[in-house]
Amino acid sequence: MSKPKAYSVKAYSAASATSPLAPDSIPRREPTDRDVQIEILFCGVCHSDLHFVRNEWSVIMPAVYPAVPGHEIVGRVTKVGPKVTKIKAGDLAGVGCMVGADLAHCPFCRAGNEQFSPTQIGTYGGTEPVLGGPTYGGYAESIVVDEHFALRLPAHLPLAGVAPLLCAGITTYAPLRH
Numbered sequence: 001m002s003k004p005k006a007y008s009v010k011a012y013s014a015a016s017a018t019s020p021l022a023p024d025s026i027p028r029r030e031p032t033d034r035d036v037q038i039e040i041l042f043c044g045v046c047h048s049d050l051h052f053v054r055n056e057w058s059v060i061m062p063a064v065y066p067a068v069p070g071h072e073i074v075g076r077v078t079k080v081g082p083k084v085t086k087i088k089a090g091d092l093a094g095v096g097c098m099v100g101a102d103l104a105h106c107p108f109c110r111a112g113n114e115q116f117s118p119t120q121i122g123t124y125g126g127t128e129p130v131l132g133g134p135t136y137g138g139y140a141e142s143i144v145v146d147e148h149f150a151l152r153l154p155a156h157l158p159l160a161g162v163a164p165l166l167c168a169g170i171t172t173y174a175p176l177r178h
């Protein structure tokens with residue numbers, strides 16, 4: 001098997017639970033068949049990001065350093081894999097707190113509830129499914145995710161304001177709607 005292809009992007013990472021965020025570079029996988037590559041234009045700052053980099057969730061989600069937070073991601077699609085159907089280069093897209101899950105076999109995924117699936121991959125603090133190593137969040141120049149986890153955004157929205165909808169917004173809206 002050939003080595004998975006990666007490219008390097010600039011990011012802000014914390015080197016330890018007590019260090020401030022600082023410029024760094026991280027690997028992203030080259031888009032595979034079902035992947036969407038997004039140039040990140042805005043990323044919200046959520047308190048969960050602070051809990052994570054300070055390793056205050058060490059019991060449930062221990063931080064691996066360098067840690068790159070950010071799960072309220074908005075940007076422009078720069079490349080898509082050949083099997084991507086719902087989004088294309090040039091579209092605006094958002095990514096929330098998940099970047100992957102089994103999707104095909106797990107009963108939670110099959111019911112459309114991948115947020116309950118033990119196979120879900122966190123936008124950060126998860127395991128990168130192609131490259132191995134940790135997943136890195138949205139305090140970065142770009143991100144690559146399975147198309148299922150890229151939300152196409154209408155062009156007329158103010159994008160900085162859309163970013164917090166990916167976490168705080170949906171967390172409030174979903175239970176009310178439910």
Ligand SMILES: [Zn+2]
Binds near residue numbers: 046047048049167168
């Ligand atoms: Zn959040």
